[in-house]
Amino acid sequence: MNNFYDWIFEQDLDLNKEILSTQRGNFSYRDIQQGVAEYVQLFETLGDIKGKRIALIVPSVYDFTSLALAISKLQGITVPLSPLLRHEDLISVLDFVSPHIVFTVTEHNGFHLWETINQWAASNLKETIILENKEDMKWNQTIHIGEKYPLEEGQIQIIGCTSGSTGTPKGIVYDVDFVQRVGKGINIGLDIFENDKLFLLAPATGVFGLAWILSTMQSKTHLVLSENFNFPEIIQLFESHASKKFISTPSLFKAMDLFSKSLGKQVLNQVSLLCVFGELVTKEFLQTYSDFPAKIMSFLGITEFGTVMYTENDIRNDMNWTLLPNIKYKFDSQSEERIGELLYQSERPFLGYYQRPDLTNDVYKDGWFFSGDLGRTNDDGKIELVGRKKDMIKKGGQQVIPGEIESILEKHPDVLRVVVVGIPHPVFGEQIIAFVQKNRSDLNSQELYEYCNLRIARYKIPDQIRFIEEFPMVQGKIDKVALRKKATEQE
């Protein structure tokens, strides 16, 4: 299959089956086919789109899905962009990806997306077509005349853009195979059957959301998802669909729980399977939901590679990972404790970073993808993840993995959460700082040093244990950069 449309629609389907629901309504296969036909017609007025990059800033999930399917059918390339981008990051992404065509809502949250995109296109003297609408889905066209951008070749279906850790945008190239892998993960990990209804709480119109929408459509699974993070609306949507399988990040699930209680609704009682993914599942989360009357499981996905592993057991019992079929793994340079970087391989190659063969060559060698995750195989043959390679601390010639120390300290009954970072040390090269959030006020560091002494090698015991009331957060994750800075300043 070389396009998403055929992948979904070239199978026996009941076209009247509802397959996608959002706040805007319920959509059957037939509705989506109709949407695709309308967009195909629109594209025909714009000329051949084969090999063209088409950026979508379209919060309506129905239109986003119909557009992506129409683009794939006509051999164009979908570039989903977040409506949350603002002037600087939007311009840098546009410069990087050079879209031939942009579909955008006029404004989002008071920011005039169209104006910024239009000014960008006017100033760079390249041929660009912009289609904007004011959420009524009537597209107004602006054509900027100029030199033509080159076309893409090959099997590219999607380019996913991230702002990149250095602030320079990074694009990841995806094909149909990537979405098939995500779909395989969903079907196996969530034990999907045909009339299942999944509720997904995650940004819907990015690469991840698109992969879920397309793969659930292909497997005939009804997907319910929200177009925003307005919780009273989300709860109403969830309630009206009675989904039994709930998928979200741990923090969004906590927010869902908080808002449901605040509205006096016990909607989460209908859940029989909770899947949390995308961020660290903390001890605190598992404790808070120790009595939650549904199985809790998780997925491990890699932005570049798709879903690779899932948990078979309830993660409140253990956090061991099972590989998805057709994914192979091995470890790179294992330590004495058998810990090494996890490398993955699937039947089809990683297509790489957009226009950055140098970055691709760093992570993809001889058909193996270097994940940056450190892990080991336990006695049951299951994979345990112990941390990230880039977080590894090198102390006096020894490698120390923060995740290992964090999980030891978090087993202490009076400890809520631990984050370990490395900071420079004149003798050791790096020293280990453990930031500890405690839940017994008179817990002291001496007690924790003794606790470590009995359990881990001397060189792994934190050089300093510092108690912290709250961890600095950035984009829903603990801000390790801020913690390192704090630790260095206090030296």
Added chain:
Amino acid sequence: MSFEEFRQVIADVSKVPLDRIHKDASFRDELDVDSLQMVNLIVELTARFGLGSFNLQSDKDLETVGSLYQLMTMEESK
């Protein structure tokens, strides 16, 4: 929690300059707080107020700084 402290929490969590945070300021239109940031802010505020939940009647309760303050303090005084 006083209104001044409340403003400070909003400034810290949402990274909005303190002088823009006043009673009638709309989170969405004036402070450019999107819905996900709003969720983050509410989760943070309920933790600081020590609330397990709050009595949300409608979206209007979450529209302005003043309405959110009223919602949170109503629960705090219970």
